[in-house]
Amino acid sequence: MMSQRRHLLIAGLIWAVLSIVSMVLMAGIQVLPEIASKEAVVEDRTFVLLTVVSMPVLWFVVVGMAYSAIRFRSRPGDDGDGPPMHGHVGVQTAWLLVTLVMVLGLFAYGAVGLVEIRGTQQADYEVHVKGQQWEWHFTYPNGATSTELHVPVDQRVHLLIESEDVIHSLWLPALGVKQDAVPGRVTEAYTTPTVTGTYGGRCAELCGFGHTDMTLTFVVSDQPDLQAWLDHLPKEPPSQ
Numbered sequence: 001m002m003s004q005r006r007h008l009l010i011a012g013l014i015w016a017v018l019s020i021v022s023m024v025l026m027a028g029i030q031v032l033p034e035i036a037s038k039e040a041v042v043e044d045r046t047f048v049l050l051t052v053v054s055m056p057v058l059w060f061v062v063v064g065m066a067y068s069a070i071r072f073r074s075r076p077g078d079d080g081d082g083p084p085m086h087g088h089v090g091v092q093t094a095w096l097l098v099t100l101v102m103v104l105g106l107f108a109y110g111a112v113g114l115v116e117i118r119g120t121q122q123a124d125y126e127v128h129v130k131g132q133q134w135e136w137h138f139t140y141p142n143g144a145t146s147t148e149l150h151v152p153v154d155q156r157v158h159l160l161i162e163s164e165d166v167i168h169s170l171w172l173p174a175l176g177v178k179q180d181a182v183p184g185r186v187t188e189a190y191t192t193p194t195v196t197g198t199y200g201g202r203c204a205e206l207c208g209f210g211h212t213d214m215t216l217t218f219v220v221s222d223q224p225d226l227q228a229w230l231d232h233l234p235k236e237p238p239s240q
Contacts, residue, residue, distance in 0.1 A: 007071065015063045019056040026051045032173060036195040036220055039117045039176030046113050053102065119190060123158030125151065131168035131181040134210030144233035149218035152226050153196050159189045169205035172218055178204055193220040
């Protein structure tokens with residue numbers, strides 16, 4: 001019969017190898033399909049970290065269950081009870097300490113990332129966003145309106161978001177923005193685009209029959225191109 005120590009050693013080696021290999025593989029991935037803002041960089045980095053940290057936990061559970069099920073399965077004709085099991089103070093203490101350090105470490109990392117994403121509550125450019133069943137409307141500083149969002153590259157953009165009917169959620173994955181539009185309230189989001197291009201967005205809150213069609217296109221462009229596009233848009237009539 002193999003000793004308990006040897007079983008633990010074999011299972012531990014399998015766990016360590018699988019954990020290290022999967023952590024290395026996960027560290028090289030990009031979670032967000034497109035990254036076009038400073039905030040999206042922070043969010044993708046956080047997703048990757050959480051995935052990497054979760055790998056040892058995942059394999060600890062999988063290897064423990066699989067090894068136990070295979071190595072200690074009952075043999076034909078064996079109807080007896082297994083040996084009694086008792087708690088181990090050292091293992092329990094180590095488990096509590098490791099998980100405590102992980103939780104506190106991730107909390108600290110997340111707090112720093114949140115501050116980095118929020119940044120200063122100042123912006124170079126402001127757009128008013130209005131959601132309604134089932135489309136988005138954008139109003140720009142010169143009073144122009146459009147169902148397509150255009151923002152300048154390398155400038156901090158302030159989005160003022162509201163809803164005319166039910167709760168919607170403005171989701172711009174490439175810019176790292178996902179903010180609810182709540183009836184009767186104005187919510188806010190900040191983003192700093194860094195890569196010009198055309199990207200897709202959508203409503204991320206189930207808002208009725210046409211929810212799946214509540215998509216939008218947003219464009220990150222240089223200031224001259226943005227101004228030229230704005231000059232050809234209709235202006236919103238002044239409120240009475």
